[in-house]
Amino acid sequence: MILVLDFGGQYAQLIARRVREARVFSELIPYDTPVEDIKAREPDGIILSGGPNSVYGEGSPRVDEELFELGVPVLGICYGMQLMALTLGGEVAAVQIREYGRSDIFVTDDGGLFADTPEEQKAWTSHGDAVMSVPEGFTVTAETPSVPIIAFEDRERHRYGVQFHPEVKNTEYGEDILKNFLFEACGCDPSWTPVNIITDAVEKIREKVGSSKAICALSGGVDSAVAALLVHRAIGDNLTCVFVDHGLLRQNEAEQVVKTFGEESEIKLLHIDARQRFLDKLAGVTDPEEKRKIIGEEFIRVFEDESKKIEDASFLVQGTLYSDVIESGTRDAAKIKSHHNVGGLPERMDLDLVEPLRALFKDEVRVVGSELGMPERMVWRQPFPGPGLAIRIIGDVTAERLEILRKADAVLQDEIRSAGWYRKLWQSFAVLPAISSVGVMGDARTYAYPVVIRAVTSDDAMTADWARIPYDLLEKISNRIINEVPGVNRVALDITSKPPGTIEWE
Ligand code: XMP
Secondary structure, eight states, rough: OOEEESSSSSTTTHHHHHHTTTTOEEEETTTTOOHHHHHHTTOSSEOOOOOSSSSSTTTTTOGGGGGGGOOOEEEETTHHHHHHHTTTTTTEEEEEEEEEEEEEEESSOOTTTTTTOOOOEEEEEEEEEEEEOTTTTTTTEEOOOSOOEEEEGGGGGGGEEEOOOTTTTSSSTTHHHHIIIIIIIIIOOOOHHHHHHHHHHHHHHHHHHTTTTEEEEESHHHHHHHHHHHHHHHHGGGGGEEEOOOOSSSTHHHHHHIIIIIIIIEEEEEEEEOOOOOOOOOOTOOOHHHHHHHHHHHHHHHHHHHHHTTEEEEEEOOOOHHHHHHHHHOOOOSSOOOOOOTTHHHOOOOOOOOEETTTTOOOHHHHHHHHTTTTTHHHHHOOOOTTGGGGOOOOOOHHHHHHHHHHHHHHHHHHHHTTTGGOOOSSEEEEOOOOEEEEEEEEEEEEEEEEEEEEOOOOOSSSSEEOOOOOHHHHHHHHHHHHSSSSSSEEEEOOBBBTTTTTTTO
């Protein structure tokens, strides 16, 4: 296992992912984790990430010298390399010419991390400081025309530093360099495969839950679905899945959940048709936050009522991902929207949590889902908000308006999928505004709803760009929506990125 110490660099998460792509488990931990705790976890190697600070900046993050005395190989990247140099007695200073972007580097010693890579290569750099003299025992292994020490090594004591970013794809031989660290320096095995992840997860769940009973709220999304499948594999019939159909899902989604979990698997599924209950609660409500609050509370109430019927359940399964874990530990963002999930339930119902995906990134969850036999459509589903279509219908949520949006959205999804765009987009959906517009169809005047197309690209939903969908695809979508969806006479395209917009309209 590799521990990545996070010094706040924008690529820190990426380092952990690249290590996992090389089939070695890795975790991101705060840079100030006590050395004792690091030691107790018995890592095979430690990576110090980059960071936005200068090592000489006031209050800049430091590292305990003892970290280098654990006998565990350490790789410092960018800020991590400078910190290693400074801590072990080298010298760091501002460079004359700052390097940002792709640089040419020249390997001067290919006996360690640069083994089997060419003498001249391109690497991604982004720094204002650099190491000026190496600590005792180190040799310089690469240079650039303007920075004489772009990488160094003390192979005897397994300490390595690179000023560039091997985790970024723009670094030509980054993968080889990381692999040399993992497999040659740290002696790791590339054994972290989807099958092993499943075996491990199943074993841990069994250990934790034993012969107790667990319940899981299925939403139709990939996370709760994979979590449920894993827990089912571990404890079989002691798991009951509860699917609360709030009537705010997209076309055929409820049917798919019932089919995948109720009919095509041996999982015990409670399908609660709460559609009318939610509609009644939402009647006349137009404020987005109020909608979220009502849906969240009602969801908890329904779930609680139903799960009480499952005798002596003591665990609640949740599809918490590694990115949620990292974010809740580090993010201190202003609240823009209150996201709804099943938060609050475990305490209310006196349940312990089982979170089998806590260590996994979204793409890893998808791989596990495929391996567990989940249908491709579900595995690759774009993210969908908990409050569902209610926050894509501006104004009043009624059965009629839900039906219009569902049909328009189904056409949009169909065309996006057929054109091969579905996986290129973070999210794509239709929005129903609370206005009507005049049109002409045949010879008659119409006065009906416009529908807005929203399609964005993003890596993590924190920022997003509006997707440049080809005109001819937009034309097809527009024609089909107007022809096939009664109540709609106009289609508009949202060309706002985030920020300043948000992805959803409410
Ligand atoms: P925004 O609209 O804030 O959305 O740019 C960012 C991501 O979060 C999703 N989203 C929600 N998810 N409950 C959820 O579970 C919510 O209330 C909610 N609001 C937005 C949104 O779909 C996007 O992926």
